[in-house]
Amino acid sequence: MNTPTRIAAFALGLAAVFGGAVGVGATVGPVGPSDPPAPAHDAGGQTGAGHGDGDGGHATRIGPAEAPGGLQVTQDGYTLALADAVAPAGAATPVAFEVLGPDGSPVTAYATDHDVDLHLVAVRRDLSGYQHVHPELGPDGVWRADLALEPGSWRLFADFAPGADGANRILGADLAVAGSYEPRPLPAPAAxxxxxxxxxxxxxxxxxxxxxxxxxxxxxxxxxxxxxxxxxxxxxxxxxxxxxxxxxxxxxxxxxxxxxxxxxxxxxxxxxxxxxxxxxxxxxxxxxxxxxxxxxxxxxxxxxxxxxx
Missing domain, CATH: 2.60.40.1930 (Macroglobulin (MG2) domain)
Incomplete structure (x- = not known):
C-alpha cells in the first residue's frame, strides 16, 4: 500500500471511530432550530436552492444573497439524521435516514415535487460516484435506499419540502465508507x-x-x-x-x-x-x-x- 493510500485509510478509520460526529462540524452548521421557516412556494417558483416549479417549466433561480443548499445538517428546525454515519462499501449498500421536524419527530408528510416527495443525491467528497435516487418512505418515517458506495468520505443531500409549510430545503450529512482509497483528481474543465x-x-x-x-x-x-x-x-x-x-x-x-x-x-x-x-x-x-x-x-x-x- 503506498503512502497516500495508507494515510487515506488511516483517516477513514478515524472517521469510523468518530462516526457519530461526522457531519456536525462547522461545515454543516449547528444542530437544532435556526432561522424562521422560509416562505412557501409561490406560483412562479420558490426561494432558496432547490427544485423549480412543480410543472418542470420554470428554472430555480438562486440569488447571490441566498445561502447555497446542502451545507447544513439542520435548517429551520429540520434535521437530516442518518441511521448510521459509517457504511460498508458495496454495489447496493442499504442506507437509512430520517428527516426530523422541529418537534424532533420524523416527518411523514411531504409536498410532492416532480412526482416524488424527496430527492437523495450522494457523491463522494472528491466529486466522484454521483448518484441521484428516490428512496422509499416507511410508515415509521424512515427513508431507505440502496447506494453504490466505494470507500471514502461521502456527502448525502436530502432535497425535500415538508408538508407543514411546503418550503424547499436541502440538508447535507457526511457518511464514511470503510476501506482504503485514494481521492480521484477532478477532471479538467471541458464543454x-x-x-x-x-x-x-x-x-x-x-x-x-x-x-x-x-x-x-x-x-x-x-x-x-x-x-x-x-x-x-x-x-x-x-x-x-x-x-x-x-x-x-x-x-x-x-x-x-x-x-x-x-x-x-x-x-x-x-x-x-x-x-x-x-x-x-x-x-x-x-x-x-x-x-x-x-x-x-x-x-x-x-x-x-x-x-x-
Whole structure:
C-alpha cells in the first residue's frame, strides 16, 4: 500500500471511530432550530436552492444573497439524521435516514415535487460516484435506499419540502465508507461529455453572483436527440456542486423564450447563479430510450468574473 493510500485509510478509520460526529462540524452548521421557516412556494417558483416549479417549466433561480443548499445538517428546525454515519462499501449498500421536524419527530408528510416527495443525491467528497435516487418512505418515517458506495468520505443531500409549510430545503450529512482509497483528481474543465454513446455539449458561462444561462445539447451518433423523455416532469435535471465544501445547486429547465413549454431536445436550457467563484462539478440527468443517464462536467469560474456583492 503506498503512502497516500495508507494515510487515506488511516483517516477513514478515524472517521469510523468518530462516526457519530461526522457531519456536525462547522461545515454543516449547528444542530437544532435556526432561522424562521422560509416562505412557501409561490406560483412562479420558490426561494432558496432547490427544485423549480412543480410543472418542470420554470428554472430555480438562486440569488447571490441566498445561502447555497446542502451545507447544513439542520435548517429551520429540520434535521437530516442518518441511521448510521459509517457504511460498508458495496454495489447496493442499504442506507437509512430520517428527516426530523422541529418537534424532533420524523416527518411523514411531504409536498410532492416532480412526482416524488424527496430527492437523495450522494457523491463522494472528491466529486466522484454521483448518484441521484428516490428512496422509499416507511410508515415509521424512515427513508431507505440502496447506494453504490466505494470507500471514502461521502456527502448525502436530502432535497425535500415538508408538508407543514411546503418550503424547499436541502440538508447535507457526511457518511464514511470503510476501506482504503485514494481521492480521484477532478477532471479538467471541458464543454463536451460522453456517456453511453451520447454526446452532451455545454454552452454558456457560469458567472458567480450573476444569473447565468446554461444550455446542454444532447446528440447521439452525430444526430441531435429531439425526443428526450420526461424524467420527473422535466426533460433534464441539473445539479451543481462546488468543489471543496460541496455547496449544492439544483435547477431545472427554463421555459422557451416565448413562454411555452421547453422542447424535448436537443437543447435543454437552465438558469441559475453560482454563489461564488470557484470550481463546480455539473451533473445532468436526462432520459432517452427509457434509460436515465448522467453527463458530467467540470466548470471553473474566476474571481475576476464575479459581479455579486
Amino acid at each position: 463536451v461529455a460522453e456517456v453511453d454513446g451520447y454526446t452532451v455539449v455545454l454552452s454558456g458561462e457560469l458567472t458567480p453572483g450573476e444569473e447565468s444561462d446554461l444550455t446542454l445539447s444532447v446528440s447521439r451518433d452525430g444526430a441531435p436527440v429531439t425526443d428526450l423523455q420526461p424524467y420527473l416532469g422535466a426533460y433534464g435535471h441539473l445539479v451543481a456542486l462546488r468543489d471543496g465544501d460541496l455547496a449544492y445547486l439544483h435547477v431545472h429547465p427554463a421555459e422557451a423564450d416565448d413562454g411555452t413549454s421547453a422542447a424535448p431536445g436537443p437543447h435543454v436550457r437552465f438558469t441559475t447563479t453560482a454563489p461564488s467563484a470557484g470550481t463546480y462539478r455539473l451533473f445532468l440527468d436526462f432520459k432517452h430510450g427509457d434509460v436515465v443517464r448522467t453527463a458530467e462536467f467540470t466548470v471553473h469560474t474566476d474571481a475576476s468574473e464575479e459581479h455579486g456583492p
